[in-house]
Amino acid sequence: MNRSVLNNSAFLSRITEIIKANLKNEQFGVSLLALEIGMSRSNLHRRIKAETGKSVSQFISQVRLAYALDLLQNSELTVSEAAYESGFHSVTYFSTCFHDYYGYSPGKTTGKAPPQEESVDPAPEMPGKSSRSKKRRVLLSFLIVLSLVFISLFLVVDDRPLPPPENSPVKIAVLPMQSAPADNSGQTLVYAVLFQLIKNLSEIENFEVRLMKTDLQEGQFMSGENEKNENADYIIESKASNRNEIEIKLKNVENSEYEMAESFLTGKDIFYPAARMASKIAASINTNLSDKEKAAFEKMHSVNRSALLNYQLGINYKSISEQGKSSEGQENLLKAKSLFEEAVRLDSSFTEAYIELGHVYIDNLYYMAGTMQQADQYLESGHKLVGKALELEKDNSEALTLLVHYYLRKGMKEQANRIYARLSLNKRAGYHHYINEFDAAVHYEDYYNAVKNFLYYVKNKPVSQLTHKYMLYNVALIFSDTGFPETGREYARKLLTDYNDSLQFYRLMGTLEMRAGNHREAVEWHQKTAGEREFTSGSYHFFKFNYILLGDMVNAGRYLKEWEAAKKDEIRYPSQYYIAGMICRRTGQPDKALAYFKAAEKNLLEALTRNTHRSQIYVEQFYLAGVYFELGETEKAIHYLSMLNERKTIPHWIVSGFEIWPPLTERRNIPEIEDIYQNLLVKFNQEHNRIGKLLVNEGLIEPFAQQTTIPE
Secondary structure, X not given: OEOOOOOOOHHHHHHHHHHHHOOOXXXXXXXXXXXXXXXXXXXXXXXXXXXXXXXHHHHHHHXXXXXXXXXXXXXXXXXXXXXXXXOOOOHHHHHHHHHHHHOOOHHHOOOOOOOXXXXXXXXXXOOOOHHHHHHHHHHHHHHHHHHHHHHHHHHHHOOXXXXXXXXXXXXXXXXXXXXXXXXXXXXXXXHHHHHXXXXXHHOOOOEEEEEOOOOOOOOEEEOOOOOOEEEOOEXXXXXXXXXXXXXXXEEEOOOOEEEEEEEEEOOXXXXXXXXXXXXXXXXXXXXXXXXXXXXXXXXXOOOOHHHHHHHHHHHXXXXXXXXXXXXXXXXHHHHHXXXXXXXXXXXXOOHHHHHHHHHHHHHHHHHHOOOHHHHHHHHHHHHHHHHHHHHHOOOOHHHHHHHHXXXXXXXXXXXXXXXXXXXXXXXXXXXXXXXHHHHHHHHOOXXXXXXXXXXXXXXXXXXXXXXXXXXXXXXXXXXXXXXXXXXXXXXXXXXXXXXXXXXXXXXXXHHHHHHOOOHHHHHHHHHHHHHOOOOOHHHHHHHHHHHHHOOOHHHHHHHHHHHHHHOOOOOOOOHHHHHHHHHHHHOOOHHHHHHHHHHHHXXXXXXXXXXXXXXXXXXXXXXXXXXXXXXOOHHHHHHHHHHHHHOOOOOHHHXXXXXHOHHHHOOOOOHHHHHHHHHHHHHHHHHHHHHHHHHHHOOOOOOOOOOOOOOO
8 A cells, every 4th residue: 555645435535635624733633534524533433444454543644744745755845844734833743753654754855755565465476585575574573572572671660751742732721710809900910911821821832721610620621512521731720819929830630749839920011920920831841932932922012011001901891891791792892992092002012902902893893883884994994903913013813813804804805815824824723723714604604614613613612711602693693594493592592691691692582583484483582672772773674674574564664664763874784775665665655665775776786896795695686686676677686686696505594585585475486586596495405414414423413303494
């Protein structure tokens, strides 16, 4: 069997493709490969063992080494560059693996063909050579036995524990702080230092750092939700009796002895004490920091104490806004925004403050905007701040991530991909990587990859860290859109349990029921938001839309009048004009209906010209088709409706729209419309089945558990 890439079957070819696609992901291993291919770990192991005689880990390593060999033979990459490109993050370990596998060092690769393994079914030996081959095999067996005896004797004489393999991460579990200052400002400071310490340790190449729950057995290292606990190598304990000093202890789990116990002065800065702590912990574990890691620790984030204080308070308010109730979130977010603005005013070279302020604009205020114009203004403000951060630090990974988000929201996919490639070269893979992948997939409604990366994230994030609220919200919508409404409801309930945000829960449940076609339940859920907060323009739109589908034009008209009186000028989506026109036409107001339809046409065409997000996913084209149906321009309507065929995925609400949405149900007898419907139905079913298989493999649903009625 050749040591190059195995391709004995289509199955192995597919496995090899998946491994190659994840070469730079150092978190990629047996579990993620099994998830990607849609098999359990045990079935995957049996299949690969049967076809190759190797374990899954050996096969993954073989593909990595084969790729590295090809790079060394056919490119000008150095050994270290080839190691990185093929997924090895230690050149020494790569060289050892390469030599063990190929029989020579990677530095001697140029022009050398890979050695061949003995065939599984060897050709008959030539006469006269059989005895020599047998002698060689006997000699080789003797040498192997002798080596094993020598190693055993060595282990008896030297009882020191063997170091872990070079690519095996040092697992560090951080316990919650045992005690903290009584005052709020003191608590804010010491907790900020502790979390900065965790961030610093996570950036060290060979460290895997997780925050433990106190109810876990000491020494157990939770590797993720639905994952078995593993042993931690070290535990970090901390306590602070006042705001000026934090005591840090590092315990070796193997012998239960403390390797380090030291107190650190905090002052008014979170970065300096956290850097000192991280360096001390690394030294206690006998880990040498790279020059890049040292430089990151020693970096002066700001010499202005007042700027640092504003930044730290801003982080606190921003965290509260993201974790707390949405009714309070905007108020705390705006407080954070003001504090970050003050930080950059006091120190115009404060990179982190620019990044956090950019994040507020691009990832928060953008979604809170009342109009498309306001949303664009927020994006551009955020873009300027990201640009300032990159002027100060051109390879800052957090700023590059924000730049990716900006380009995605602007519909500039090529630019986003280009920056993302640059980001991948400058940032270690980790669970944060899956957040970026999830964001991109959600933005383009790539449902399968969104769910896949969500599951990767859940498996790899710190166990005590709550899943981000926006991730729970979006994955619930995805399950509803792909025909798994009950799974969507389960994640909505998880959002409520984790964050106690009843307002967002009511809104989400209303949206889930609407997309599942349960419009009476949708209205009932959304009406509960009235007791939490004043209706927004989007709330009126929600009621108008659902009452149309319920055939209740009295209530649809009532909410139209309330919207016209209170929120008419707040138009985030042009489809609101279209819905208003439908109500007016069906309540005997033709002139008013025509005015609304013309306003909808103008604004929807403008949205297409500006390439808004909803235009990128063909939502505006769907509504524009509805407008032209109402205006009697059937040819234009079919033209825009047919654009939905360009979507790679089709949500359930579009498929069901052909069955319940008046402009479509009234015209199903038109052959072109029926053809469009059948094409969209095929795409919906394909994505439904793909995600269903993924959920079954993860144990999230029972096999063949169909949660929604799929039209035939």
